[in-house]
Amino acid sequence: MSVTSLTRRQILLTAGAAAAAAGLPALGAAAAHASSPVFAHGVASGDPLPESVLLWTRLTPTPEALPASGLGPEATVRWEVSPDPDFRRIAAKGSFVTGASRDHTVKAVATGLAPGTWYWYRFTYGRSVSPAGRTRTAPAAGAAVDRLRFGVVSCANYQAGHFSAYRHLVQRGDLDAVLHLGDYLYEYAPGEYQARDVVVRPHEPAVEMTTLAHYRLRHAQYKRDADLQALHASVPFIVTWDDHEAANDAWSGGAENHTEGAEGIWAERRAAANQAYAEWMPVRYEPGGALYRRFDFGSLASLSMLDLRSYRSQQASSLVDPAVDSPQRTITGTAQMDWLLGSLTASGPQWKLVGNPVMITPIRVPSTLSTAELGAVQTLMGGTTIDGVPYNVDQWDGYQADQHRIIRHLRDNGVKDTVFLTGDIHSGWACDLPADPLTYPTTGDSVAAELVCTSVTSDNLDDILGVPPRTGSLSVEAAMRANNPHVKYLDFDSHGFSVLDVTPAGVRMDWYVLAERTDAGSGAGLSTSWKVAAGTNRVQRADGGVL
Structure with missing residues (x-):
């Protein structure tokens, strides 16, 4: 069943039947x-x-x-x-x-x-x-592992809805870990960013986070959520941050959502955010240390979790800004880039998974979209515009020297079985990562795959357009795929979660969508599944997963 034809009633019926059949594990919200x-x-x-x-x-x-x-x-x-x-x-x-x-x-x-x-x-x-x-x-180093299964989530805005996605992950009872790819919480005050301009659950404290006390209180509020508590209690998390753990579009020396002077010194605000994160998150990170790190799961997979906020240069003004492809600018920083390149070519586990807070796949937005559609895409992508066309310079596209270095490294070393797992953009994507977008797919190779999970609650394209799901965005998605043939799947509308299945034969991601993010009891249904077969570096449609 496709997301286009999946009705909210069908989601509710499917989810209810699955929960009744499987039963809830002992670690439910009540137990937490x-x-x-x-x-x-x-x-x-x-x-x-x-x-x-x-x-x-x-x-x-x-x-x-x-x-x-x-x-x-x-x-x-x-x-x-x-x-x-x-x-x-x-x-x-x-x-x-x-x-x-x-x-x-x-x-x-x-x-x-x-x-x-x-x-x-x-x-x-x-x-x-x-x-x-x-x-x-x-698993033990080098041990044979038949299967790994991870929950994959990002962009959980408390003000924009309930965390039903977490409840559905708890009910599965079959996960080895949960990968949280960033925006675990949001910095905004009530009324600044919510669900179609409706505050579903107001943030505490009722101000934008800028001080250590603010960040601590916000973390505490999120940790009181019953569904989040239950998921934390049921399975280990592997986390990284994106920008909203500190402030929107953060970089090493500031952020779009930070005004020096009026909101204090950025270095002090960032230090406060990092300290609260170290205190309140189940992560082997302490202030002053490195958040990027690698996990090995026997012989089957390694997982490199990136930090793409602490070391990055300031975002370029546009994709025609000469700085956009300057080798002097970086999204990873030198030490992290060297570490990542080494992880991608190191001997060891078969699959090289990369926890990637922002998209690495090059994306060009078509100029054929209407004014309203272009405006909505710009709002969603949070980028800038060239001749009225939005671009996201906050992604790897805005740091093309680093982006091209990764792509060349994968191509020149013949690296196989690399999959980037990404959040941030409030939409679902399955993409080939082309060695050269201009020659793909005629002669250009794909050097890796990228699988992007939707937001748990944060606004997406239909929310910005103010239209029902799977209506106004369909033509936008079709135009985006036509302009980017390496993008095989795109859902600009849904909220929910993903499940990643890893075996020696392939990696598969299943996307699950919520019936209604503002409903604490929302059901969820399987939307689509895509896989990367071993040795191919390409995505293809797959048979669906299970609730």
């Missing part, structure tokens, strides 16, 4: 909230390695020790990990001292675990016990 107020923000795990995983929670040791309050005593939190949900056997345990200086967050690394194994974990403080979380270690 079944603790005392001491652990009101739930539990989480992340960055799984073969013998260790990071564990996270937030403690409220006294009633006044609320997020960003600066109040409350230092406290020792104990944690334990078990292969049993009832904790009869303890595989690892320890303690962590937290306090107001880190907003009473807890991050502990459980070590000495068995590779490729499911574990349960929990925290205790006095007589208070957290809800139990479930996590999984990565």
